[in-house]
Amino acid sequence: MSTSASYPLNYDCTKCPAYCCSIYERVQVSKRDINRLARHFGVDYETALVRYTRTYNVTERVLRRKADPVLGQSCTFLNPVTRQCKIYNARPAVCREFPTTDRCAHFDLLEFERTQQDDPDVLPLIQITFRNGNGR
Ligand code: SF4
Numbered sequence: 001m002s003t004s005a006s007y008p009l010n011y012d013c014t015k016c017p018a019y020c021c022s023i024y025e026r027v028q029v030s031k032r033d034i035n036r037l038a039r040h041f042g043v044d045y046e047t048a049l050v051r052y053t054r055t056y057n058v059t060e061r062v063l064r065r066k067a068d069p070v071l072g073q074s075c076t077f078l079n080p081v082t083r084q085c086k087i088y089n090a091r092p093a094v095c096r097e098f099p100t101t102d103r104c105a106h107f108d109l110l111e112f113e114r115t116q117q118d119d120p121d122v123l124p125l126i127q128i129t130f131r132n133g134n135g136r
């Protein structure tokens with residue numbers, strides 16, 4: 001996710017506007033993740049909890065979000081200009097695991113549209129919405 005580290009050949013985060021850090025409303029955090037954030041910022045657990053996370057659907061803890069000039073909204077820790085994570089070494093486990101395979105679907109779409117539009121700079125706006133299995 002959005003750093004200058006090396007990646008599998010199938011996707012390149014340095015060419016991507018960090019869809020994964022922007023389009024997901026929920027970046028889940030565990031107690032371990034919050035402890036890591038607390039250590040990173042030199043604050044106590046409760047301060048990190050309140051300052052960097054919020055509740056989602058009563059029981060879930062997720063990272064806070066902010067307005068983003070490129071994709072509308074993003075994780076609070078995304079640098080809006082470089083599109084890199086500002087807390088890369090302290091990022092939550094879900095960010096470390098994403099995209100979990102050797103391909104990134106968002107990057108595939110980006111490359112597909114750039115080829116289709118014959119424009120290496122075009123930026124498709126991706127939005128993910130979910131509905132439950134019974135169609136509601
Ligand atoms: S959406 Fe995919 S290619 Fe883009 S920053 Fe995230 S992991 Fe990298």
Ligand code: SF4
Binds near residue numbers: 076078
């Ligand atoms: S913590 Fe970093 S890697 Fe995770 S969503 Fe936020 S900006 Fe992206």
